[in-house]
Amino acid sequence: MAVEFKKINGDSLPYFALVVILAIVTAAGFYAYVLDHQIAGLNGLSNRVPWGIVNAGIPYFIGLSAGSLIVSALAGVFNIKKYKVFSRIAAYMAAAWIIAAILSIALDIGKLYHFMNAVRYFNLTSIFSWNAFLYSSYFVICSIYLLVQFEEMDRATRFMAGLAVFWAVLVHSGTGAIYSFVYSKELYHSALTPPMFIVCAITSGLGLLLANLYFTFRFTKRELDPSLIRGLALIFAGLMMILGYFLAVEGLEKGYIPALHEAVQFVFLNPGASIFWSFWLLIVFGIAIPIIIVLNPKTGYNLKWISLAGIMHAALVFAERFYLIVPGQVFPEEYLPGYELESLHTLEGYIVSYTPTIIEWAQIIGLIAMVYLIYVVGVRIFALIPERAVEEDVDVEVVKE
Amino acid sequence: MMSRRKFLILTGAVAAGAILPAQISAKTQFVETAEEVRAKRRWAMAVDVSKCTECVKELVAKTGNPEVKPPCVVACDRENNVPEFEDKRIDPQWMRIAKLKLNKPSVNPEEFYIPLLCNHCEHPPCVQVCLTQASFQRPDGIVVVDIHRCIGCRYCMIACPYGARSFNFRDPMEGLKEVNPEVPMRAEGVVEKCTFCAHRVDKAVAEGKEPVPACVEACHLYGKGALTFGNIKDPNSKVSQILRDNLAVQLRANLGTDPHVFYLKLGGE
Numbered sequence: 212m213a214v215e216f217k218k219i220n221g222d223s224l225p226y227f228a229l230v231v232i233l234a235i236v237t238a239a240g241f242y243a244y245v246l247d248h249q250i251a252g253l254n255g256l257s258n259r260v261p262w263g264i265v266n267a268g269i270p271y272f273i274g275l276s277a278g279s280l281i282v283s284a285l286a287g288v289f290n291i292k293k294y295k296v297f298s299r300i301a302a303y304m305a306a307a308w309i310i311a312a313i314l315s316i317a318l319d320i321g322k323l324y325h326f327m328n329a330v331r332y333f334n335l336t337s338i339f340s341w342n343a344f345l346y347s348s349y350f351v352i353c354s355i356y357l358l359v360q361f362e363e364m365d366r367a368t369r370f371m372a373g374l375a376v377f378w379a380v381l382v383h384s385g386t387g388a389i390y391s392f393v394y395s396k397e398l399y400h401s402a403l404t405p406p407m408f409i410v411c412a413i414t415s416g417l418g419l420l421l422a423n424l425y426f427t428f429r430f431t432k433r434e435l436d437p438s439l440i441r442g443l444a445l446i447f448a449g450l451m452m453i454l455g456y457f458l459a460v461e462g463l464e465k466g467y468i469p470a471l472h473e474a475v476q477f478v479f480l481n482p483g484a485s486i487f488w489s490f491w492l493l494i495v496f497g498i499a500i501p502i503i504i505v506l507n508p509k510t511g512y513n514l515k516w517i518s519l520a521g522i523m524h525a526a527l528v529f530a531e532r533f534y535l536i537v538p539g540q541v542f543p544e545e546y547l548p549g550y551e552l553e554s555l556h557t558l559e560g561y562i563v564s565y566t567p568t569i570i571e572w573a574q575i576i577g578l579i580a581m582v583y584l585i586y587v588v589g590v591r592i593f594a595l596i597p598e599r600a601v602e603e604d605v606d607v608e609v610v611k612e
Numbered sequence: 613m614m615s616r617r618k619f620l621i622l623t624g625a626v627a628a629g630a631i632l633p634a635q636i637s638a639k640t641q642f643v644e645t646a647e648e649v650r651a652k653r654r655w656a657m658a659v660d661v662s663k664c665t666e667c668v669k670e671l672v673a674k675t676g677n678p679e680v681k682p683p684c685v686v687a688c689d690r691e692n693n694v695p696e697f698e699d700k701r702i703d704p705q706w707m708r709i710a711k712l713k714l715n716k717p718s719v720n721p722e723e724f725y726i727p728l729l730c731n732h733c734e735h736p737p738c739v740q741v742c743l744t745q746a747s748f749q750r751p752d753g754i755v756v757v758d759i760h761r762c763i764g765c766r767y768c769m770i771a772c773p774y775g776a777r778s779f780n781f782r783d784p785m786e787g788l789k790e791v792n793p794e795v796p797m798r799a800e801g802v803v804e805k806c807t808f809c810a811h812r813v814d815k816a817v818a819e820g821k822e823p824v825p826a827c828v829e830a831c832h833l834y835g836k837g838a839l840t841f842g843n844i845k846d847p848n849s850k851v852s853q854i855l856r857d858n859l860a861v862q863l864r865a866n867l868g869t870d871p872h873v874f875y876l877k878l879g880g881e
Contacts, residue, residue, distance in 0.1 A: 248801070251702070251781055251782040252699070252702070252781075256702075256779075256781070257701035257702055258701065258702060258703070258704070258769070258775075258777075258778050258779060258781075259701070259775070261766040261769045261770065261779050262766060262770060316765075319765070320763045320764045320765045320801075321762075321763070321764020321765075321766070321779065321780070321800070321801030321802060321803075322762060322763050322764040322799070322801040322802055323763075325744070325760070325761065325762065325763040325764070326763055328743075328744040328746070328761045328763055329743045329744050329763060331744075332744045332745040332746075332761060334742055334743060334744065334745045336739075336740045336741070337740065337741050337742055337743050337767070338741070339741065339743045339765065339767050340742075340743045340744075343743065389767075393737075393741075393770055393771050394737070394867060395737055395770075395771055395772065395773035395864075395867060396770070399770075540770070544773065544775075544864075545864075546710075546728070546773075546774060546775075546863045546864060547712065547861070547863055547864075547875075548864075549714065549715055550712045550713060550714055550715065550724075551712070551713045551714075551715055552710050552711070552712050553710060553711045554708050554709070554710045554711075554728065555668075555678065555679045555680075555681075555708065555709045555710065555711060556679065556681065556685065556700075556705050556708035556709060557700065557703070557705050557708050557775070558700055558701065559708070559710065559728070559775045560710065563701065
């Protein structure tokens with residue numbers, strides 16, 4: 212039986228309240244940006260740590276987008292009919308998150324009105340330059356993919372799904388490479404980061420999608436079959452384990468190098484700094500506990516618990532981005548190996564702490580609110596969510612329970 | 613089918629599009645081609661660490677200020693309109709002095725001082741990563757930032773192995789007492805760094821003289837003459853001679869960036 216997609220009515224008071232709240236938070240985020248650029252010293256950045264959480268927003272949002280799209284498109288590529296019920300919502304979210312990612316770049320750069328230079332003066336050797344092209348083309352691909360789904364063009368949908376997955380992997384590997392190809396920072400330089408980004412994208416995108424589905428179906432009082440979610444949740448848990456594995460390999464490899472002992476100790480064993488917390492909170496609350504929630508038979512079939520696991524993981528993947536971007540800047544590089552160096556006139560050679568300020572958080576939270584605003588408005592305008600998402604309807608064998 | 617009228621308009625537009633940009637863009641008329649410059653000139657600096665150490669140590673002892681700015685740094689700040697801000701976290705600094713100490717103080721407790729500045733690498737990572745080609749390398753090896761192209765993404769600061777770049781978190785004018793009109797002013801929101809005093813280099817080359825950056829000039833006038841600047845493509849230049857006669861060390865040479873600030877006499881020989 213075909214899946215029926217239907218718009219929501221969206222005329223209830225809670226719906227309008229939600230739209231207004233999201234709009235206010237979004238506006239606050241953009242206002243924070245204006246303040247940040249008008250008044251110096253409102254952010255925690257410095258010449259030693261020039262990339263903070265607004266920059267971390269770029270890989271984070273792209274991850275959520277790529278993850279969401281890969282989940283959506285895999286249903287199309289492998290023709291898994293039962294997941295087709297989620298494919299529109301996931302593709303729509305993917306397009307919304309990429310807008311947030313591009314805006315995150317716009318909020319982060321110092322000269323916004325020079326932005327078009329990135330298009331005019333393309334630099335072939337700059338990974339970020341390539342990504343500027345990849346992000347915009349990715350948005351177009353997302354939109355076309357969504358369009359052919361609306362038009363129920365089956366063959367075109369399958370083709371676009373394949374292209375979208377390929378492009379999402381390209382986009383997100385490229386994003387990982389922005390950081391990990393930087394060879395001047397030992398803590399950045401790694402070939403593992405791009406594949407880790409892909410895994411992390413799928414887990415965070417999937418985690419948020421699970422929660423998204425649960426709340427949307429509950430809010431609109433539509434029927435959602437837990438066994439459908441269960442299948443996705445198992446993929447979610449499995450990929451989180453792979454993410455944990457990547458993080459472990461990466462950390463152990465860095466810890467093996469005597470030159471990095473001090474830096475590694477600083478990152479992993481120094482509870483005085485936010486870097487320590489970003490890593491260990493991710494491991495405990497972002498990976499271990501969500502895995503336990505999904506695998507524990509008492510909680511693993513409960514949509515509420517699964518959404519909690521999804522939200523916990525997706526939220527703490529932001530900590531993963533922080534852990535990836537900040538330590539490499541905070542911990543000083545050795546200019547002349549074997550010598551301790553301290554600059555008299557700058558902070559080179561010193562550990563320069565970075566604490567994100569409320570102004571920076573407001574920008575990130577504002578962008579997240581903007582994405583959900585796009586979503587909440589979208590489900591009213593477009594037929595994104597199925598009338599009911601139940602296993603028998605989509606005619607596939609029941610997952611063993 | 614396309615009408616003749618439409619076809620003509622279209623071809624006309626395409627032709628105009630192809631011709632106009634070349635007409636409008638102010639093409640610089642070079643006296644020499646890039647290849648000629650590349651064959652003739654490559655600027656580099658040599659630092660005599662023992663002389664530099666002597667100078668800074670004397671200054672620190674005399675002023676009692678461990679963060680005193682020696683003549684080279686003061687001259688650089690003045691020459692290049694490098695602003696002065698209280699907060700070290702955001703204060704741009706093109707040239708700065710660093711204290712070096714062997715990791716084994718029991719073997720050698722001695723402190724050395726070296727100047728840090730943009731290394732004008734042969735393979736500059738900042739140019740490699742720049743989104744907009746705002747950071748670029750001139751044929752004579754000097755790496756500069758086109759502040760009109762810079763979007764302020766700070767990728768170059770992340771990529772630079774030598775911490776040579778500063779971001780203008782504030783408008784530099786706020787931190788300046790006087791402005792040297794010879795050097796272009798930077799705005800808030802872009803990245804800046806040492807240019808080897810490219811304006812002085814260009815002027816001197818045009819006049820057929822030996823270029824002297826502000827720091828080198830000050831170092832010889834008021835310091836111990838630790839800095840030497842010159843053209844390493846010219847085997848008779850002073851810097852070429854010095855580099856031939858000494859064991860020169862480049863910072864983080866293992867990265868393959870081939871920096872062109874060379875440090876000599878680290879042991880004070």
